[in-house]
Amino acid sequence: MRYVDEFRDPELITRASEEIYRLADPARHYRIMEVCGGHTHAIYRFGLKDVLPSNIELIHGPGCPVCVLPMGRIDDGLAVARNANVIFAAFGDMMRVPGAHGSPLEHKARGTDVRIVYSPADALQIARRNRDRHVMFFAIGFETTAPSTALTLMRAKAEGIANFSVFCNHVTIIPAIRAILDSPDMRLDAFIGPGHVSTVIGCRPYEWIARNEGKPVVTSGFEPLDLLQSIVMLLRQLQAGEARVENQYKRVVPWEGNRAALKAMAEVFQLRPYFEWRGLGFISQSALKIRDEYAEWDAEQRFPIPGTRVTDPKAAQCGEVLKGVLKPAQCKLFGNECTPEHPIGALMVSSEGSCAAYYNYEHRKAVAMVTSISSVA
Amino acid sequence: MCLAIPGKIVEFVPGQTQLGTVEVTGVRRKVDLGLLQDDMPMIGDWVLIHVGFAMTKISEQDAMEQMHLLHMLGETEQAIEEVRGYGLEERGEHMNGSPRLS
Numbered sequence: 001m002r003y004v005d006e007f008r009d010p011e012l013i014t015r016a017s018e019e020i021y022r023l024a025d026p027a028r029h030y031r032i033m034e035v036c037g038g039h040t041h042a043i044y045r046f047g048l049k050d051v052l053p054s055n056i057e058l059i060h061g062p063g064c065p066v067c068v069l070p071m072g073r074i075d076d077g078l079a080v081a082r083n084a085n086v087i088f089a090a091f092g093d094m095m096r097v098p099g100a101h102g103s104p105l106e107h108k109a110r111g112t113d114v115r116i117v118y119s120p121a122d123a124l125q126i127a128r129r130n131r132d133r134h135v136m137f138f139a140i141g142f143e144t145t146a147p148s149t150a151l152t153l154m155r156a157k158a159e160g161i162a163n164f165s166v167f168c169n170h171v172t173i174i175p176a177i178r179a180i181l182d183s184p185d186m187r188l189d190a191f192i193g194p195g196h197v198s199t200v201i202g203c204r205p206y207e208w209i210a211r212n213e214g215k216p217v218v219t220s221g222f223e224p225l226d227l228l229q230s231i232v233m234l235l236r237q238l239q240a241g242e243a244r245v246e247n248q249y250k251r252v253v254p255w256e257g258n259r260a261a262l263k264a265m266a267e268v269f270q271l272r273p274y275f276e277w278r279g280l281g282f283i284s285q286s287a288l289k290i291r292d293e294y295a296e297w298d299a300e301q302r303f304p305i306p307g308t309r310v311t312d313p314k315a316a317q318c319g320e321v322l323k324g325v326l327k328p329a330q331c332k333l334f335g336n337e338c339t340p341e342h343p344i345g346a347l348m349v350s351s352e353g354s355c356a357a358y359y360n361y362e363h364r365k366a367v368a369m370v371t372s373i374s375s376v377a
Numbered sequence: 378m379c380l381a382i383p384g385k386i387v388e389f390v391p392g393q394t395q396l397g398t399v400e401v402t403g404v405r406r407k408v409d410l411g412l413l414q415d416d417m418p419m420i421g422d423w424v425l426i427h428v429g430f431a432m433t434k435i436s437e438q439d440a441m442e443q444m445h446l447l448h449m450l451g452e453t454e455q456a457i458e459e460v461r462g463y464g465l466e467e468r469g470e471h472m473n474g475s476p477r478l479s
């Protein structure tokens with residue numbers, strides 16, 4: 001447990017870890033999925049595996065927004081960007097995500113006007129300042145980000161800003177969890193529920209997982225102690241044979257969510273009948289589309305969209321990793337063809353992607369260890 | 378982009394009720410407060426910010442803890458760079474800074 005000293009409350013961490021050892025039945029193997037990519041990043045960064053018994057396996061879920069986006073959507077967005085006069089605005093996380101004909105950053109190098117923004121509001125601001133250009137915001141994200149895009153569109157409409165649109169790729173977390181639970185090669189015991197998504201949607205939307213699927217859910221904070229406490233709460237439920245939704249992250253997550261945020265989303269978005277997810281395929285009612293009342297600001301209505309579909313490189317196993325069926329290092333390309341410097345899949349680009357997290361912490365650590373052992377030898 | 382950034386409300390923007398100025402480790406930027414309209418923060422309140430929008434009010438202690446968490450995850454600089462990059466300021470063209478390639 002050599003990481004423990006680094007933590008703020010080493011004693012509390014040790015105690016939580018001991019409690020987990022006490023609660024975990026040695027005859028059982030527990031598979032707990034952390035849904036959110038922020039949790040995946042934290043779990044690797046803090047080396048939490050080292051303070052858990054070996055029969056508790058943490059499975060990384062689909063909650064990394066750039067990772068679940070099918071490559072074709074990036075190509076479609078960039079196709080719009082190639083129209084004369086268009087400025088393509090997106091978060092920095094998107095910039096290196098490969099499309100079939102290169103990433104947004106590579107398009108920028110070839111002359112497309114690609115801008116990095118930190119907020120959808122910034123994209124709208126670029127439109128206000130460049131009335132002779134059209135600014136398209138390439139929107140990604142779960143319910144954490146979708147309300148901000150919604151409010152930005154409401155502001156654009158209220159101000160009548162005509163040179164602005166959104167290419168909407170917002171997805172919703174619940175159908176993805178459902179798809180994973182429905183997938184025959186998946187066996188899970190419990191879920192660590194997302195933190196920030198839950199500040200918006202609250203805890204109720206997870207209740208069916210407990211009620212119908214019999215699996216406990218605990219929404220969790222991101223600190224090492226939060227994550228360990230959440231695992232304690234899950235194990236207590238499993239030990240008692242219960243399945244409930246509990247909220248470990250009460251200091252930030254209200255049980256009912258954020259009403260104003262949900263209202264803004266409902267005003268601007270409606271559910272798409274289906275949407276393709278990388279690795280998970282088409283999932284019904286899993287993504288948001290801009291309502292007709294906002295059609296003027298919907299890039300998919302304003303511009304011709306090629307509807308590109310790209311199959312991932314054969315050897316790339318992003319889909320299996322995304323579903324939690326394979327660990328990152330089990331992908332044949334991991335660490336060879338696919339590295340954070342030369343990513344093949346989006347899971348290797350974002351810090352929330354499990355391949356990048358695994359590479360940056362576990363893989364580098366292992367390589368360093370091998371190097372130091374061989375230098376001693 | 379999943380982790381929220383804690384900031385303290387230091388000012389409201391006159392004539393733009395939906396905007397507030399927050400301070401994050403000495404950097405001041407405008408953020409949108411529209412998602413908190415049911416429970417508007419006051420000067421001195423702490424909020425969690427995500428992509429330029431205040432998402433939820435938090436206590437000062439939780440704000441400190443969140444900052445500490447970003448530090449532990451090695452994301453403090455990215456967070457400050459993100460806040461610096463928010464482009465709602467009056468003066469000058471949007472400063473991009475270097476891309477946030479997390």
Ligand code: SF4
Pocket residue numbers: 315316317318319321328331332333334335338339343344345346347348355
């Ligand atoms: S290593 Fe690369 S190709 Fe393989 S699953 Fe991860 S991101 Fe995809």
